Amino acid sequence: MTDPHTPTREDRFSFGLWTVGWQGVDVFGGAVRPRLDPVEAVHRLAELGAAAVTFHDDDLVPDDATREQELARFRDALAETGLAVEMATTNLFGHPVFKDGGLTANDRGVRRYALAKVLRNIDVAAELGARTYVLWGGREGAESGGTKDVAAALDRYRESLDLLCAYVREQGRDIRFALEPKPNEPRGDILLPTIGHALAFIGELEEPDRVGLNPEVGHEEMAGLNYAQGIAQALWHGKLFHIDLNGQHGPRFDQDLRFGAGNLRGAFWTVDVLLGAGTGRAYDGYVHFDYKPPRTEDMDGVWETARACMRNYLVLREKVRAFRADPEVADALAAARVGELAVPTLGDGETLADLRAETHDVEAMAARGMHFERLDQLAMEHLLGVR
Amino acid sequence: MTDPHTPTREDRFSFGLWTVGWQGVDVFGGAVRPRLDPVEAVHRLAELGAAAVTFHDDDLVPDDATREQELARFRDALAETGLAVEMATTNLFGHPVFKDGGLTANDRGVRRYALAKVLRNIDVAAELGARTYVLWGGREGAESGGTKDVAAALDRYRESLDLLCAYVREQGRDIRFALEPKPNEPRGDILLPTIGHALAFIGELEEPDRVGLNPEVGHEEMAGLNYAQGIAQALWHGKLFHIDLNGQHGPRFDQDLRFGAGNLRGAFWTVDVLLGAGTGRAYDGYVHFDYKPPRTEDMDGVWETARACMRNYLVLREKVRAFRADPEVADALAAARVGELAVPTLGDGETLADLRAETHDVEAMAARGMHFERLDQLAMEHLLGVR
């Protein structure tokens, strides 16, 4: 009998090299851990039960001089472990050249360099088998109103995405792009700050079908938004291409806690939405963690956090399934008339004139309780393991 | 010589009846001011220099018994003062029947009643000349994850909007709809919580051209978002149909302060975007205030706040124009390379292969200062009136 909370490849867990590899540099202090060799990361994550890794160009090949050698070692590690590369992305934020952004920097030379850097890494990503290419525009933004022409910036963002889509199409590559919104930090205000803004932007592209989202728990919660509700809207638009799971305590600096830490009830509903929320429209991609092991941890602590991210997901998945299968929950859902929302407001064949001719017993409708608290308490008791 | 900060009809200022008419009921206390007769509101706002008023059905005609009489008195007041009705909206949040929302209530009967209530008021709005019809879905949302099927709710929202668009089209009415996003309050999490989410949603409608946004300063700032940047994106999508100006102090309860109070630097950049931000893509609608005179004020204080909203806008408009006309600002914009962002990243006739063949002096680009602080300080000095 296996522990249901121990991950297997079938669970499709994935980690960024930069997560377990984070050395702990922040605004107020230096590195607390040594550089982690990507090859070691691959082996350790494989042992822990992960199915895939993801990377920024600079995580994997920080130095052109050793580029081919590092790529070869990495390929070998993948082959030895069976781990996949499912997603890749470009570091357009670390080097000082990107201090005003990459694809929307005021400086055209920087934009050209940024675009070339993305293209170069798409080739690596494609060669390594990644099918999702993420763009997180952490430095695309401004600290003050006059310094960034937002319309021009969105024009340039669109230009870049259109060029990138054309590139992968022309190369015949099976790659989709996923935008990762964030409201602020490190820039004062970042362009495309939420799931919504990025979804809207995609609608203006030449190849909107090739572009979707990679929403991160903490980024939405930094704006006080409900992540589960946000990804439900992304799924509704058919745009939940990828996810970044982690933990956060509301509007403050980007905490990047392990999944489950922070807003635990939010994590339950997040898994519920990913599994289809009882309605069938589920997320079918890798379960990707994007977090930072706190600076207090040595490497043992780092691996503990990686293990815990997966374990917490599996625990929550089990609880969500039990919640959705519980007959008392079915009763509570019915009492809360949740299913009734799937019924069109206007009846089949009915006209607005018909609807307007109807009389409404407003006071009687107003008096009906919705019984939402009972339903939510049942969810809480599944989460707490007391049902 | 006239005071440049005294409003005239040409400034196209507009107020909701519910703003100066707010009686001060909140979660913790009762009314502090008597009901304001809409007729008196019209006369006082006209005297103060406003050009238009807006209304919820329940503001204007709270009681069916006196409906025609109240409408007639209101029409007379408009005729006497020359004030326009430029926008109208439906109260789908005040009555307990809407405790779980209107157009996305789980209860289908409530949704039908809500839809009928909107249709009825669209007829009034059209008859009074309104060309914008706002939908603020303040009760469309949930306090907990399981109680609202977000995908079904968005289906119902879309169904409603599609029906409403078809209705005004079939009636031949020159009315556009404007969605007003809000992240939370009075519901725990409101559907379409930001400008971005609402823009994305519009893309899924049958008649997207008929639907745009009515973003409110405070609502975006409650999510820690930059309002000026948000409406700049809305303008970029061609969707800034209407605006709600007021003041707020970041993530907390909805303060609805008079315009200028709260985030004053944000107000400067808001006016800058509305005037076109030096780039020509300007807002051309009414300048509408949606705020609540604090409970500390008697009716004299209420009129003082209405006067101040308009005056602050005119002061800021003058300062923005001076900022954009200042030769030193032109120098600073050039030094900050703001205009360079309007130049496409890829040259005319250039290919990605050409771009990739280029070599980049990354360190030299990284060393260039952006001079953003100088530009922002110039803006601040215009704002402070010390240039």
Next chain:
Amino acid sequence: MTDPHTPTREDRFSFGLWTVGWQGVDVFGGAVRPRLDPVEAVHRLAELGAAAVTFHDDDLVPDDATREQELARFRDALAETGLAVEMATTNLFGHPVFKDGGLTANDRGVRRYALAKVLRNIDVAAELGARTYVLWGGREGAESGGTKDVAAALDRYRESLDLLCAYVREQGRDIRFALEPKPNEPRGDILLPTIGHALAFIGELEEPDRVGLNPEVGHEEMAGLNYAQGIAQALWHGKLFHIDLNGQHGPRFDQDLRFGAGNLRGAFWTVDVLLGAGTGRAYDGYVHFDYKPPRTEDMDGVWETARACMRNYLVLREKVRAFRADPEVADALAAARVGELAVPTLGDGETLADLRAETHDVEAMAARGMHFERLDQLAMEHLLGVR
């Protein structure tokens, strides 16, 4: 065998009459539920397992005309059920006379009326057996900087507290006062906005021993502060006289959710601190809930939320005890050197000169991992019920 999560009198749960009695009036809508007779509240709460009730003067005796009759009925209900009155407080926020506050209103006449209102209700509270008298200064504050002289306001607050302390001392009453901080809502900025500000203020009173705190979960979390850490500091000062448990989702409007909803991990650590956090310095008062059953609920839903507040507390209490008793947790606490913080930094008999003479292997100390994540994961697994 009894359900360990069903409350008994020994658990000392207490509810404000205004919690289950909240009718649902908010800024955007009217009452959704009928007035709840305090006598019915007493009977229902007793049946559910509560041990005590608390009240504002206006909850219990809204009308002078029926005052004695209502008090008699209430006394009878207490006698019949055995419920205690453990705390009382004054409504200094509901009536428009308090629109600028009560004890710190600019208007001296209002301050005098407020003080008289408090005194009158202290007499009732004392007669009904309350030993804690709470002051929540929700309207003590300002929307703008010039309108409130903060130093004078603190002088008046101090004057009021000094007078109230003298009054109960002179009357020989066994009553202590508890200040309830809140950062904002309904005022823009409230005086004594956090646990810390109120603790500091108490230090300036004539009888500081007679005054402590009544911190509310949601109020601290509205400022993004950690409630468990805040009440731990209050306990350290010997000032945790009373508590208000509920739920909140970070900086936004005051949600007043049932206990457990909102920040569930925070609720676990809150109960841990109340029980002494493994260190023995525990809270020994009533476990008081101050929340608002959502407007979506009818009276059945209201009682469901009251039941759930107590049940969630009992579930968390059981989990906290299991966490603190778990040998693996003891190991993890040792690995995290948590107990080492109780050892004075300077040794017994040691001087600073001795300490300065010591050499430090800084790099070795820097390399030690703290193993905090393992410990936190163990807590999470107790919370989730998977250990």
Next chain:
Amino acid sequence: MTDPHTPTREDRFSFGLWTVGWQGVDVFGGAVRPRLDPVEAVHRLAELGAAAVTFHDDDLVPDDATREQELARFRDALAETGLAVEMATTNLFGHPVFKDGGLTANDRGVRRYALAKVLRNIDVAAELGARTYVLWGGREGAESGGTKDVAAALDRYRESLDLLCAYVREQGRDIRFALEPKPNEPRGDILLPTIGHALAFIGELEEPDRVGLNPEVGHEEMAGLNYAQGIAQALWHGKLFHIDLNGQHGPRFDQDLRFGAGNLRGAFWTVDVLLGAGTGRAYDGYVHFDYKPPRTEDMDGVWETARACMRNYLVLREKVRAFRADPEVADALAAARVGELAVPTLGDGETLADLRAETHDVEAMAARGMHFERLDQLAMEHLLGVR
């Protein structure tokens, strides 16, 4: 005739070496500017009109090998320019040894090293003439509830402060300590998170008169608190020993913008409180800026921000004085009954029994408007320079 907005030594402006010297390392990217020699910083700040500098030990003497030489060069620069050192502080956050804090680290060895590091730098500070010694405990805190025993941590914090106070007393040094609160970042939750918590803590020390506060604008605003109100309370307690001026946009990461940027209306009221808010209880220390020139700036931009901090202060000081001197403001203050709050609520010789015997015309008092908006609008017009 001199420009009233150009600083002179009499204005007593002061800058941390780490402000203009910030190289731009953040969580997401590396240094954008070269190291700034403290000697150059002194000369440039002197030229710009500053009166003093402040430092962390590691800013000034990063390396023991060159310690005496660097101190000598620094002393020479001070002598040449006439700049004072008015405050100093210890870096207990940068080195990985402080990853769990300094004075409240779980690891006793770390605490001992931290204490020795503080003592060593107090000697330097005293020798250089600093009279204020700041303690910012940015790493004193935790990411999770079980890992830090808050009561033990406060015991250790108190032990450290008591030892430091005794040290400077015994050395006969004219130095006071100033605690700098912050709610979070870089730790998840920092001990003594606000002005209030730190004030309360000071009350438990052996020598409370020797310890006060150094509140920073952005730190309080990260908790959504009103900085001007916070320092007004600190002044009321006699504890505003020092200030850190900068700019912030509410709850989010620590932005450390130049003074004036961020919440400009808040900056106006901050200066008003520092000048005594019309009541005479003013701040009399140095006007110290603690900010970070954005990464977009080269060194020219850095000096621009330093210049702008001082200029904005002087502009606001002039406006505040004009506001307080304006006869119409005097009228508005009277109409708002602001001065009436200085009158004790209980009359001279009056008893509570007298007060309770009084009858109150509650409805008449409730009907009085407070006229706060008129007063606030006058302040805004002074700020905008349109009066």
